[in-house]
Amino acid sequence: xxxxxxxxxxxxxxxxxxxxxxxxxxxxxxxxxxxxxxxxxxxxxxxxxxxxxxxxxxxxxxxxxxxxxxxxxxxxxxxxxxxxxxxxxxxxxxxxxxxxxxxxxxxxxxxxxxxxxxxxxxxxxxxxxxxxxxxxxxxxxxxxxxxxxxxxxxxxxxxxxxxxxxxxxxxxxxxxxxxxxxxxxxxxxxxxxxxxxxxxxxxxxxxxxxxxxxxxxxxxxxxxxxxxxxxxxxxxxxxxxxxxxxxxxxxxxxxxxxxxxxxxxxxxxxxxxxxxxxxxxxxxxxxxxxxxxxxxxxxxxxxxxxxxxxxxxxxxxxxxxxxxxxxxxxxxxxxxxxxxxxxxxxxxxxxxxxxxxxxxxxxxxxxxxxxxxxxxxxxxxxxxxxxxxxxxxxxxxxxxxxxx
Numbered sequence: 001x002x003x004x005x006x007x008x009x010x011x012x013x014x015x016x017x018x019x020x021x022x023x024x025x026x027x028x029x030x031x032x033x034x035x036x037x038x039x040x041x042x043x044x045x046x047x048x049x050x051x052x053x054x055x056x057x058x059x060x061x062x063x064x065x066x067x068x069x070x071x072x073x074x075x076x077x078x079x080x081x082x083x084x085x086x087x088x089x090x091x092x093x094x095x096x097x098x099x100x101x102x103x104x105x106x107x108x109x110x111x112x113x114x115x116x117x118x119x120x121x122x123x124x125x126x127x128x129x130x131x132x133x134x135x136x137x138x139x140x141x142x143x144x145x146x147x148x149x150x151x152x153x154x155x156x157x158x159x160x161x162x163x164x165x166x167x168x169x170x171x172x173x174x175x176x177x178x179x180x181x182x183x184x185x186x187x188x189x190x191x192x193x194x195x196x197x198x199x200x201x202x203x204x205x206x207x208x209x210x211x212x213x214x215x216x217x218x219x220x221x222x223x224x225x226x227x228x229x230x231x232x233x234x235x236x237x238x239x240x241x242x243x244x245x246x247x248x249x250x251x252x253x254x255x256x257x258x259x260x261x262x263x264x265x266x267x268x269x270x271x272x273x274x275x276x277x278x279x280x281x282x283x284x285x286x287x288x289x290x291x292x293x294x295x296x297x298x299x300x301x302x303x304x305x306x307x308x309x310x311x312x313x314x315x316x317x318x319x320x321x322x323x324x325x326x327x328x329x330x331x332x333x334x335x336x337x338x339x340x341x342x343x344x345x346x347x348x349x350x351x352x353x354x355x356x357x358x359x360x361x362x363x364x365x366x367x368x369x370x371x372x373x374x375x376x377x378x379x380x381x382x383x384x385x386x387x388x389x390x391x392x393x394x395x396x397x398x399x400x401x402x403x404x
Contacts, residue, residue: 015374016063017381045168056392185230187256238287305332336372351394
């Protein structure tokens, strides 16, 4: 994993504003037109790399514009999963049953939010054709369900995708040390893959880990840094009704962490970064679980770096939790110093101040400047890119202070 001893590096959680050809890429994917999909993927990745370089991002992704959480993905990774039609009023994920949504305090707000989402397309009042998050009632018609034993399939699909990404990166002159490859973690998959087969929560969670274990290994074998995407560690608490209480929630999440570590068996920790947050939806977030109840579970994940939301107003004071915890020796910390739930662009001076504070806690060589969550689908495109630019400008200011 890339480190620096002379300046603060910059990165982000993966999802970027869409390239111009995203809809064409996803349409080719849906109709299984592999040549068109691969050609579009290479073009889109080239655009994503160019834009990240333009705003000063050091450790880049491909933008994840070409991925989807759907039956095409799950069915290509493992057996035992099938698509079932949604019943009237049913959601394709547990996002629809969040306590904050089903309560009465924000009923009018959610009525408007479900119509528009985070970022309607400019000039329209409708969500994007291909939403990064299936949170809109009626935007999809099926849900994915485990109906039999989940067994991993040969990893040819992930290897094909990796080959195309490598071609695009090579054409752009990007090495593996400057790139990370995100993969969904078991604790995030449970938001979208329902269980109708396994009798225990442990069996269910390890089945979810079976879906992604081959992907984890293939990414690392290809020379990339693997990022495990797991907002579920934090956000699932608000989606359980009635409130399970902190101890019961910790018990449940510990199972998911153990399943994640099982999927990481044989992979060196310094090849893995772990991202978690309290969700990308622009909502009140009054049911977010306090960081102090899950920090030790995050640090239990066998990763070399931890990326977590820290700039949002609900979590800006979470730095105080670290007074009772220690970042393990040799690990990197990637705090969110830019928020994704607001259209306000953070001043570089504020970003720098946050980074200097984190460097004072963990050491300047152990910090990488990050964002709370990806900006694709969470911010209007020009706002997302402006935030990324502010991130790099703030890191430069912090570096001047820290290495003066």
